[in-house]
Amino acid sequence: MKFRFTIPRKLREAGILSINNRNSQYIMPYNHRKFFPLVDNKVLTKKYAVKHGVATAGIIGVIKHHYQVADLEKIVRRHQEFVIKPATGSGGRGITVVCEHDNEHFVLANGDVINMRQIRQHVFDTLSGLYSLGGQPDWVLIEEKINFSEELKDYSYRGVPDARIIIFKGYPVMAMLRLATRKSAGRANLHQGAVGVGISVKDGRALAAVADDKPVTHHPDNGKHLHEILLPRWDEHLEIAVRCHEMLKLGYLGADIAMDRDRGPLMLEVNVRPGLAIQIANHTGLRPRLELIESLSENAHSGIEERIAFSRENFD
Ligand SMILES: Nc1ncnc2c1ncn2[C@@H]1O[C@H](COP(=O)(O)OP(=O)(O)O)[C@@H](O)[C@H]1O
Ligand SMILES: [Mg+2]
Structure with a gap:
């Protein structure tokens, strides 16, 4: 056809x-x-x-305000792998899949390696609405990685x-x-x-x-x-x-x-x-x-x- x-x-x-x-x-x-x-x-x-x-990937953490970004290190230290996503994002924008890390270097699913400062910046950008519907302030969802x-x-x-x-x-x-x-x-x-x-x-x-x-x-x-x-x-x-x-x-x-x-x-x-x-x-x-x-x-x-x-x- x-x-x-x-x-x-x-x-x-x-x-x-x-x-x-x-x-x-x-x-x-x-x-x-x-x-x-x-x-x-x-x-x-x-x-x-x-x-x-309804079965879904677990929530590791939710960051709703800029001052909570300080908690990020504590959250990620407990999990070798996780996914950071904008709560109101779509089309895959702003999704960061972390496959392993040593608390400072984070290996992403696409093979890139980023550091803690970049992760923090990504979370800040997401909270500010960089990936949200209509550019509204957003939350950041940290979710269990699906393997x-x-x-x-x-x-x-x-x-x-x-x-x-x-x-x-x-x-x-x-x-x-x-x-x-x-x-x-x-x-x-x-x-x-x-x-x-x-x-x-x-x-x-x-x-x-x-x-x-x-x-x-x-x-x-x-x-x-x-x-x-x-x-x-x-x-x-x-x-x-x-x-x-x-x-x-x-x-x-x-x-x-x-x-x-x-x-x-x-x-x-x-x-x-x-x-x-x-x-x-x-x-x-x-x-x-x-x-x-x-x-x-x-x-x-x-x-x-x-x-x-x-x-x-x-x-x-
Ligand atoms: N928890 C997860 N573990 C592994 N990969 C994920 C996870 N969540 C999302 N992804 C990858 O990112 C893509 C987009 O995720 P999704 O939650 O559907 O956001 P969007 O609304 O941007 O499409 C998925 O198709 C999947 O490939
Ligand atoms: Mg999707």
Whole structure:
């Protein structure tokens, strides 16, 4: 199938959802604005997830004010590896993955080494809003590092892969696995240069892949064949994503889930405005799937398991 369309009519015919339609037909009517501040802040989302029993990477510390930066050394001394992130950041900006340190030198996932002064500066910049939505003052989340699972480690370059699952009205509708590349520097965000692999809702197997908006078959850095990927513990991924819908009451969301070597699938964050490149990664549009879900009666399926089973039967 050809999917680099330029004519709106052709896009519509292929079932591709545009950004305007996503916003007006799905995000606005189905996502209550009062939940946005909760979802847009990773500290609040994580606390909420813990309360609702949704597995997530643990919080090591939260820095909310400049004067708390003095505590940073104490916090990091207790942990060999951790991730520093802006609480309201997006697109991988400001994420620093520390793999090891000796309290003075910090080795990052992309191989760079920075010192304590640079870490402190990064935290200051983050608090000041350098990476936040709209440049507002922000919090800094220090989170436990997620480590590669055996099955996926060869497919991603120095950064844990991140599965994105779109959930509409509590039904999984489309999925993609994002793999870090040399260019994306330890983060699995498409806009940073990560690879997106379309994943079958049915069974977690790879369908197609995209990098820089172009179809690809192999990982650009390690040459691994992307079509061989089968996401382990796929049923748990689906369950976490649907539980994000249950806990947040958002009709249209993207749940981001990473597989930890020891703990299995963990929720990373929830997106209320999930991007549309997932359609390119899957070589198929979202519209027919969303329309099928909309055509169901409200009580067509009674619970999480029934909705997941319906999606697995209907969406590759
Ligand atoms: N705890 C973590 N351990 C290891 N890598 C992480 C962790 N958190 C984030 N990352 C990496 O950074 C990327 C972006 O993280 P995320 O929390 O989704 O922030 P953003 O909102 O900027 O996308 C992830 O896809 C993953 O590759
Ligand atoms: Mg993300």
